[in-house]
Amino acid sequence: MKVPLLDLQAQLAYLEEDLLAAVSRVVKSTRYIQGPEVEGLEQEIAEYCGSKYAVGVTSGTDALLICLMSLGIGPGDRVLTSPFSFFATMGVILRVGATPVFADIDPESFNIDTVKTAELLRADTEKKIKAIIPVHLYGQCAEMAAILELAKEFDVAVIEDAAQAIGAEYPLVIDGKTQYKRAGSMGTAGCFSFFPSKNLGGIGDGGMVVTDDADFAERLVLMRNHGAHPKYYHKLVGGNFRLDPIQAAALRVKLPHLERWHRQRAENAARYNRLFTEAGLLDQGKVLIPASVYLPNAGSEGEKRNLHIYNQYVLRVERRNELRDWLVGNDIGCEIYYPVPLHKQECLGSMASQISCPEAEKAADETIALPIYPELTSEMQEHVVKKIVQFYL
């Protein structure tokens, strides 16, 4: 049995007609830059996330980039982030001329360790750290309560890298009551990617920034269009970071399916957890499931709430590279997110040898992502687990 890591054909089987109609609508409208599809999606995403404003952009990477540009972060400034993320999280910091500072990850959630974050902020006596970019890795929010508190204490901005976590929820205590806040809606701004492999993926590149700050939203709108207002009068040096209306139209077809897709992914994750437990691999310590929700998994009334949207289902395993080769050899899709932590990337040059984040380095050697997409069948999952059991026996 062949089990791909992601199968967009399975989604196309029920979306094709609607997607083609949406593309055709844009083509026939001749509104090829900005326009009603982009504005419509911005409103829908702002509402979905519980944010006041949403600004469509070219990609998740550019969402992060224009946030840093709009904050005026540049040479001499530092930005604190996680060493265990997709390259874009660090790339944007370097591209504005600032220096990344890495707080190692928590080994269970793979998200930034807030104790280390606090230590780095306290050590920053010259106040060079201007922002924190927490990453909600694999679809689970970082410890936002602690991060927001630190941001307030040290007066730094928080740009959430929610590229993998649209719709994930985090329980924030506001005025003594637990409120579930969606990823991206808690910091100064939140960044999303519509790369096709994300839970809400376009038919090409796309991204979005959400924020509650009207002035910041206005800067973002200027920044994505060469800093111009009105046309040809440039208040800021921005760029062309505009979201394509064809992508916006396709995403508006997909958004109504998103909650169901999250649910199906969570069900698949629960099924894997059960199958691995039944197979005894967990007890033997060969396979660990760190994806178990580390936050209190209960709402204020004690009802169960899964906060994780499972963009990826990631295991920490023994003999990771051998397992990867075995799965690939058995036609089972898998991927390493990510094999080299950011602080060890070659492009950092000599800086790379001076930074140590042992938990991120360990995670890069021990983790593997398995197929988790919504249309994955229980037979496919049983097959995946059977093959992994075979490998460790």
Ligand SMILES: *Cc1c(COP(=O)(O)O)cnc(C)c1O
């Ligand atoms: C996908 C991703 C991005 C970049 O998004 P693009 O749309 O591909 O530019 C940034 N950060 C993280 C954590 C991502 O997973």
